[in-house]
Amino acid sequence: MKLDARQLKEFDDQGYLFLPSCFSDEEVAALRSEAEAIYKTDRQEVWRESTGAPRTAFAAHTYNEAFRLLSCHPRLVEPLRQLFGEDVYVHQFKINAKAAFEGAVWQWHQDYGTWARDDGMPEPRAMNIAVFLDEVMPINGPLMFIPKSHKAGTLEAGHDTATTSYPLWTLDNDTVAKLVRDAEPGDGSPGIVAPTGKPGSVLMFHGNLVHASPPNMTPYPRKIVYLTLCAVSNHITQFNRPEWIAHRDFTPITPVADDALMQYARSYLVAAE
């Protein structure tokens, strides 16, 4: 899958691309079921909210076949090879739960802020690809983006270790307010977007795009996979975080066949019967 000229321009202008229904119901059903099983395990890679509900599971692509196939899926890998003009490797792999009733906020931040400060990543030549495992609605804690904020560079941030169970380099309110004002399109709409859609939809966003997400107060879970792909020549240089949070294997990804995940999902469904 290649991005077309319109998509490339939109990504450059706005800092993100939304691709509805990028994966089929069949593919997503297998991933969702595997994610739920992983959240029930007691692994060190599964982090929890203060209530005990799952918050995020790291590195599932290293021990789960469905997520391994997703991490080298051509629909995700090829657009990033195209954008970076070189091979990519998996820097991070998370399945964020935003569990029904329990999923807490992620404060305003830039992903690259963490990768630069914690991992010594040289340039913002890495980005997150969000794959929706559940329907994302306005009410169940969608991602909120400040369009164009990726053009502001890497902003000063404070290390928030208090608000939630996941330490994050977060931006102050004045900075966020200014970026939001600058992003207002001028027609009365706000300078914040919150893309929503069916399971299987995909959001690709620049490492410096400022984003946040509210808590999930509803009974509708909102699981999203975040696959972080980094240009191979831009690999991290500091190893402060565990290997299963910030990977140290910089081997270029060889994409699997486009139908590999679907084939797996079918065999999986057969096995489950």
Add this chain to the structure above:
Amino acid sequence: MKLDARQLKEFDDQGYLFLPSCFSDEEVAALRSEAEAIYKTDRQEVWRESTGAPRTAFAAHTYNEAFRLLSCHPRLVEPLRQLFGEDVYVHQFKINAKAAFEGAVWQWHQDYGTWARDDGMPEPRAMNIAVFLDEVMPINGPLMFIPKSHKAGTLEAGHDTATTSYPLWTLDNDTVAKLVRDAEPGDGSPGIVAPTGKPGSVLMFHGNLVHASPPNMTPYPRKIVYLTLCAVSNHITQFNRPEWIAHRDFTPITPVADDALMQYARSYLVAAE
């Protein structure tokens, strides 16, 4: 202003009515400006979030002319006289701030749960009318309703004095999940609605309608006035809360003229010049 047959049926079925642009920009501008001034005062009636940001201001209709006119406005009072078939009085008057960046959650609850348990109100023959002072958007902490939940009666609740600065009788997750399932229309939409709209829009909702609101993580404030009108014959019987929270003056409201708030707003704007 009278509700028509369609509106009466919708209210009975769904438990709420949304009336976009019920007040003009001019009327709302005066109310908004007065609300901002009130939040800056040090009165006991102004309650704050743990951060110090305003959370709610009580009883402004007793000391502020613009809000006094709103509390007896025919566009709000007449529909409720019509629904209850008798005169009404002001049980409570709040201006909820849901301040930019600071406004915290209101957990799932029924208003009548508090009025019954704390104030000894005999029946759910009182309801809240929300008047939007700012634009309410999906991103800045809108009210979320569970349609039809007003038909479930008054549900068991726990007294939450920990989550936020405002003590509230809140429902447990299993109860909320069941009500939401029951409210799903069957077309794939969720069993939760979050009406949004311009300043001046009005939401009337049954005292037993289950609702909540998420925090406001955006720079866009979301001020809403909640006027609680109660049927005079249904007045409260216990006086546990201060008079400025749960009023003890059961005098029937005499509505002002429909243009009274507009006339006030005009004189106010002239005075400000």
